[in-house]
Amino acid sequence: MTNTQSQAFQPEPTHLHEHAADNLRFIRETMENTGRFTELSGLGYVLIGASAALAWLVSNALEPGFEIAVWFVEFAVATVLGLWFTARKAASAGTALWNRSARKLLLAFSPPMAAGGLLTVVLYPTGNLALIQGIWLSLYGVSVMTGGLFSVSIIPVMGMAFMAAGAIALLWPDTTSWMMLLGFGGLHGLFGLLIWRRYGG
Amino acid sequence: MAKAVKKTAENAAPNKPTTKPAPAPAADLDRLIHDRVRLGILSALAADASLSFSELKKVLKATDGNLSVHARKLEDAGYVACSKGYEGRTPRTDYRLTREGRKALEQYVAHMEAIISHVKGG
Numbered sequence: 268m269t270n271t272q273s274q275a276f277q278p279e280p281t282h283l284h285e286h287a288a289d290n291l292r293f294i295r296e297t298m299e300n301t302g303r304f305t306e307l308s309g310l311g312y313v314l315i316g317a318s319a320a321l322a323w324l325v326s327n328a329l330e331p332g333f334e335i336a337v338w339f340v341e342f343a344v345a346t347v348l349g350l351w352f353t354a355r356k357a358a359s360a361g362t363a364l365w366n367r368s369a370r371k372l373l374l375a376f377s378p379p380m381a382a383g384g385l386l387t388v389v390l391y392p393t394g395n396l397a398l399i400q401g402i403w404l405s406l407y408g409v410s411v412m413t414g415g416l417f418s419v420s421i422i423p424v425m426g427m428a429f430m431a432a433g434a435i436a437l438l439w440p441d442t443t444s445w446m447m448l449l450g451f452g453g454l455h456g457l458f459g460l461l462i463w464r465r466y467g468g
Numbered sequence: 469m470a471k472a473v474k475k476t477a478e479n480a481a482p483n484k485p486t487t488k489p490a491p492a493p494a495a496d497l498d499r500l501i502h503d504r505v506r507l508g509i510l511s512a513l514a515a516d517a518s519l520s521f522s523e524l525k526k527v528l529k530a531t532d533g534n535l536s537v538h539a540r541k542l543e544d545a546g547y548v549a550c551s552k553g554y555e556g557r558t559p560r561t562d563y564r565l566t567r568e569g570r571k572a573l574e575q576y577v578a579h580m581e582a583i584i585s586h587v588k589g590g
Contacts, residue, residue, distance in 0.1 A: 283587075284583050284586075287584050290576075291580050295511075298511050298514065298515035300512070300528075301515045301523075419515050420516065466577075467577060
């Protein structure tokens, strides 16, 4: 075969980064084939942790009446951050965000969150913010734990850690403020870093 | 850490077209898990703490022979641990990821991400 002939049969050049992206896509798809939702963003959790720490600082600086409003705003910010970075991770991996695993995760995650919302409405008139926040931590932990059964194995561990923080806050109400910082700020940040490292940003 | 990733990327990605499949540098790339079936086994076990042989076979759409050969290689390298038992009267083999296996997969993912970010960064 002449040089000209061999050049004619050269396959299309493929970029190294395309192989790398293909390999990452394969890893994520394989994880998802086990029935797990793998697009939760580590970076998203880190930023949620940072925004929660900021919310904690602001709520402590304001008068007690405004504290709950600050945490409602933080809930909205965290939801947007979580959805945005999850969608971003799914898009960069070239996988569908709204797949069977995501639906299962949301279905398992939502009921305890709804119960938390209902209890907040019922307990708000009592003015017992420590009790409300202890319930937030506990039920968010339950949500993460049950939803996390349809995601990577580290997520239910984060749920358990939130439940422990909630238990401490409920049993010793004086610690509630610190548990809010440690839970929504610290645990999100810590597990976000672990997810980022193990499963990508 | 970012510096370390960037350094790996610089070593790893010449940013030029190539005709070879996934020609990452041999020095940095863990060749043992670069194989698709073995990479698949580690990825599946990273998502699920423990999977049986038949569950892995279903996830990876692999044949018995192919899966057992590759699983054995990973076991020999200490990347997966295997336990044998019975489910009723049926023999059952369960696999789980070891610490070394998780570390190897993390390094592989970091390597791939470094290549991509190196190219994106120009």
